[in-house]
Amino acid sequence: MTGIIQMKTLFYTLFILLLLNSCVLEEIPKVDLSERTKIELPSVDDDPQQLKVAISAMISPHKTYELYEFLLEYVSINLNKPIKLIQRKTYAEINNLLKQGVLDFAFICTGAYLRAKEEFPIELLVVPIVNGEPYYQAYVIVKKDSEIYSIDDLEGRSFAFTDPLSNTGHDYIINLVKKMNRSEDDYFGRTVYTYGHDNSIQSVSSGFVDGATVDGLVFEFLRNESPETVKNLRIIKKSEKFGIPPFVVRPTLTDSLKKEIRSVFLNMHKNSIGKQLLRTLMIDRFEEGSESYYKK
Numbered sequence: 001m002t003g004i005i006q007m008k009t010l011f012y013t014l015f016i017l018l019l020l021n022s023c024v025l026e027e028i029p030k031v032d033l034s035e036r037t038k039i040e041l042p043s044v045d046d047d048p049q050q051l052k053v054a055i056s057a058m059i060s061p062h063k064t065y066e067l068y069e070f071l072l073e074y075v076s077i078n079l080n081k082p083i084k085l086i087q088r089k090t091y092a093e094i095n096n097l098l099k100q101g102v103l104d105f106a107f108i109c110t111g112a113y114l115r116a117k118e119e120f121p122i123e124l125l126v127v128p129i130v131n132g133e134p135y136y137q138a139y140v141i142v143k144k145d146s147e148i149y150s151i152d153d154l155e156g157r158s159f160a161f162t163d164p165l166s167n168t169g170h171d172y173i174i175n176l177v178k179k180m181n182r183s184e185d186d187y188f189g190r191t192v193y194t195y196g197h198d199n200s201i202q203s204v205s206s207g208f209v210d211g212a213t214v215d216g217l218v219f220e221f222l223r224n225e226s227p228e229t230v231k232n233l234r235i236i237k238k239s240e241k242f243g244i245p246p247f248v249v250r251p252t253l254t255d256s257l258k259k260e261i262r263s264v265f266l267n268m269h270k271n272s273i274g275k276q277l278l279r280t281l282m283i284d285r286f287e288e289g290s291e292s293y294y295k296k
Helices: 002-020 059-081 091-099 108-118 167-179 199-205 216-225 257-264 272-280
Strands: 051-055 084-088 105-107 123-129 140-143 157-163 190-193 211-215 233-238 247-249 285-287
Touching: 002 140, 051 091, 059 084, 059 216, 059 257, 091 105, 091 108, 105 233, 108 167, 123 257, 140 167, 140 216, 157 167, 157 199, 157 272, 167 211, 199 211, 199 216, 211 216, 216 233, 247 257, 257 285
Parallel strands: 051 084, 051 105, 157 190, 157 211
Antiparallel strands: 105 247, 123 247, 123 285, 140 211, 140 233
């Protein structure tokens, strides 16, 4: 992605200039991005200041790493605390780490957030504002040259889901099927789980499956950054608007630290580097958010 490469260059150039103009020469904490397949529980050698953060793989792990690497670096620098990024394949695994208190904060799917609220204490930290609002949609997609034009045409066809806890990548179309008094198993001919909205998009584009339900934000991001990945696809249905995937925080984190972390996100759009990071992610800004966004 050209935008990501340019962002990396810009981030470090601007950051070095800021350091040269600063009268305070401190050791800047770094984001530890090496932990992507397994987590090491705290030991006596761990930095007690280190924050453990997860980004749910709404896109493939590699692209998640690329996209959010510098966002977390920015947060780390502004908090003056090291951050360890933890990735897992499924949304349920991230929820489990939150439940166990292993994570300090995380960016999770709306469906995973709704499930988490039913199972254990969790708090909203901030929500992204995209195109002026804290909402997003599911897109049901097929190949442009297919003869599928509606949800009814998907009966008996192969179909890709993102994750069992995904709102746009699973729950949306399952609820549509249930309204027909049908189940996933008897409506679709074959189903697969891709564990990444970009993977679902690629599965349709390559002809591996006939259709998929995906996060509209991811689809639009790819249409903007890598238009060739979606050029042979057609959207046959868009959902109603749902509350956007939020950043959440464990309730046992100190109020002062929650406030610090929240403040960094809420003020990103007022900072030149933060503004460029947000632009790269196609986010306008962050706001505190409201539980009213997530009413079923």
